[in-house]
Amino acid sequence: MKTDVYAKTCPSRQVLDRIGDAWSVLTVAALRDGSLRYTELAQRIPGVSPKMLTQTLRGLERDGLVTRTVHAVVPPRVDYALTALGRSLLGLCEALTDWAETHIVDVLDARAAYDSRS
């Protein structure tokens, strides 16, 4: 049972598959201040490979979270920007990072305590 029926029908699960992807979140966060080109995105998301960046952008585009605008010029220019839907998700991403900044210390403390205990 690799693809559980319940998991697929659960809306939260659908979103988790998107939100859960770190690259997606980082990409959405990178577009918070406006549209960016492919290369600009690559620079703002350290560690991402071209493959994953493209793959992530396609997924976000497919889900209606970002727009992909191709300019017919040489050299080629492609701009990526958040849609209204993407911006609503951006709020969640910020809530996530807020929680992180607020509680990461507690988590790290808990980890240290747990590791030293066992």
Add this chain to the structure above:
Amino acid sequence: MKTDVYAKTCPSRQVLDRIGDAWSVLTVAALRDGSLRYTELAQRIPGVSPKMLTQTLRGLERDGLVTRTVHAVVPPRVDYALTALGRSLLGLCEALTDWAETHIVDVLDARAAYDSRS
């Protein structure tokens, strides 16, 4: 460069590793109404294997999000419950599911449009 320095030092990334895990979110959500036993959790999270449930619970315990209480009785009884930290994360999980329920239709529409186009 398998373990990128920037990624590891970024707090949001630390949290994403936890939040990003679907099993973690589902587990936290399952504990929203109070403590549950191992088997009860397994029942409330369809599709999760014993291995992943244990692994997830250990991770959540290590991060100080859940408590693990062993009762010295036969048959053995182990209760899991959210900590204060875990409950603060629960708020985020609910925000996630709220977003999901609100916008999943838009996402599915966008997907259908994208797929029929290409």
Add this chain to the structure above:
DNA sequence: CGGCATCCCCCGGGATACTG
């Protein structure tokens, strides 16, 4: 009941090289 250990398979995703 509540695990841990082991085996094993699959694929996510990094590295590299090439193209319109």
Add this chain to the structure above:
DNA sequence: CAGTATCCCGGGGGATGCCG
């Protein structure tokens, strides 16, 4: 510049079996 194509490896995670 903005990708695609190919190769390849590590580990995530399911299935199974054994313990306290």
